[in-house]
Amino acid sequence: MRERQSSTTAEIVCSWRALEASLPARHRILHDPYAKGFLGGVRARAVGAWERMPSRARLAAAGALDRALAGTYSFVMARHRAIDDRLRAFEGQQVVLLGAGYDSRRARLRDALADKRVFEVDHPATAASKAERSPVAFAGAPLAAAEEVQVDFVRESFADVLRARGLEPGLPTAWVWEGVSMYLPEAEVLSCLQRIAELSGPGSWVMFDALCDAGGLEGVTTRVASAFLRFVGEPFLWTPSPAQLSELVVRAGLDVYEQCPAADLVGRYQPARARRGMFDCGMCLVEARTRS
Ligand SMILES: C[S@@+](CC[C@H](N)C(=O)[O-])C[C@H]1O[C@@H](n2cnc3c(N)ncnc32)[C@H](O)[C@@H]1O
Numbered sequence: 001m002r003e004r005q006s007s008t009t010a011e012i013v014c015s016w017r018a019l020e021a022s023l024p025a026r027h028r029i030l031h032d033p034y035a036k037g038f039l040g041g042v043r044a045r046a047v048g049a050w051e052r053m054p055s056r057a058r059l060a061a062a063g064a065l066d067r068a069l070a071g072t073y074s075f076v077m078a079r080h081r082a083i084d085d086r087l088r089a090f091e092g093q094q095v096v097l098l099g100a101g102y103d104s105r106r107a108r109l110r111d112a113l114a115d116k117r118v119f120e121v122d123h124p125a126t127a128a129s130k131a132e133r134s135p136v137a138f139a140g141a142p143l144a145a146a147e148e149v150q151v152d153f154v155r156e157s158f159a160d161v162l163r164a165r166g167l168e169p170g171l172p173t174a175w176v177w178e179g180v181s182m183y184l185p186e187a188e189v190l191s192c193l194q195r196i197a198e199l200s201g202p203g204s205w206v207m208f209d210a211l212c213d214a215g216g217l218e219g220v221t222t223r224v225a226s227a228f229l230r231f232v233g234e235p236f237l238w239t240p241s242p243a244q245l246s247e248l249v250v251r252a253g254l255d256v257y258e259q260c261p262a263a264d265l266v267g268r269y270q271p272a273r274a275r276r277g278m279f280d281c282g283m284c285l286v287e288a289r290t291r292s
Contacts, residue, residue, distance in 0.1 A: 003152075006129035007122075008232040010101030013076050013179060015043040019065075020077050022051045022058055029077040029269040030084075034104035037137030038130070063276070069225070071279035075209075075262040076179070078269055079285045082260075083176050083207050086287070088112045092172025092203055096121060096162065097146075098192070099153075099180035102130055106143040113144035119162060124150040153180075154188055159195040172203035182211040182236050186248070189238050193252030197290065204290040206254065211239045212261075212284045245286065254288040 017035035020028055036047055050058060066073040080103075087095065087109055096119045097103065106113065106120070122130065127150045147165050151158045163169065175196050181189050196206050229235050240248065246256045262283045267274030 004125055005233060006125040007101060007234065009179065009183070009229070009234050010126055011039065011043060014038050014102035015047060016065075016073055016076055017080065018047045019050055019058075019062060022047070023062060024055050024059070027059055027270070029074065029266070029273075030081045032080070032104055032108065034107055034137050034141070035102065037139065038102040038104075038133045040133070063273075066273065067276070067278050070281040071262050071266065071276075072225075072281040072283060074266045074270065074273045075279070075281060075283045078262075078265040079178060079207075079209050079283075081269055082265060082285060083178060084109060086205070086207060087174060087176070090116075090174045090205075092174060092201075093117060094167060094171050094173040095119070096167070096173060096175045098158065098175060098177040099123070100130075100176075101126060101179065102133070102137070103178075104137065106146055107138055107141045110142055110144045113146075116144075117166070117168075118144055118146035119149055119165065119167060120146045121149040121151055121158060121162070123152055153184060153192060157195065158192070159199055162199070167199065169199045170201040173200045174204065175200070175206035175208075177206055177208035179209060181208055182238055183234050185237050186240070190248055190252055193249060193254060193288070197253035200290045202290060202292055205257070206288050207285065208288075209283055209285045210245050211236055212242050212245050212282050239282070242284065245284070249286065249288045252288075253291065255291055257287045257289045258285075260285045 014035050017030060017032040018039060020030050021032055021035060039047060050061065087105065094117045095113060097105065098121045100120045100122050106118065127148060131148065149161055149165055151161050226236055242259065246259055249256050262281055263274050263279035265285055
């Protein structure tokens, strides 16, 4: 990421959540009514235009976006939903949202997070942008309390910063690291997972996703997407094979509990979307757990 520029990809996935929120309830994977409020400029106008379309047209447009992106759109909705569900069921004391972007879990999951110590961690530029936009986005909605922590994963140790801000090593901790690993070099991914393993007590887990099939990068759409991401300063830096991914998790000192490819994950929530058979985006969601 560029030092002074907030994350463009965080805004893009937030605008997708806003689009998804406009779909009829039975067709949605996820409902994030706050996403729209984080958007400015052209993305806010695009979502406004989308909302004025009839629902059939909105559904068709969502399908077209998904096809163009080889299923990435539905995967991004499904990973957010799967992580929400996991957080709702978590009974431990600490939750760390690493690279939180414009997620609205402090509002949407307020009850589930209310009795936990929550740390919302992001790159300083994105964190500052979120702080600026939050009053509009949340519009006075009650929020779970959280420590807002600014860290550049590549330049600083998030472990040191979190400890200094009160994270207690050794407690059961839920770590969410969503939509970040593909933008870091492999050594940083390994180091982040090692820090997570070191800080976590029994009963802890981390959910993170990876761009897990470099073969998919040869498709035209993905080449265009890659060029765009390079342009905005967030190029894909880590694209392991599925075997390399699980091997790295084990090397970091964690156990792979589940490694779920995009089509299977989307199929859990919207089987009809998964049947479209276009999921060669190569994304997968991993749940890794501390060793007992
Ligand atoms: C694709 S966005 C995902 C945001 C959020 N997790 C979501 O799913 O909506 C990537 C996030 O990773 C963060 N990020 C990327 N590189 C980072 C770095 N070196 N240090 C800290 N955060 C970083 C960005 O600021 C951004 O919030």
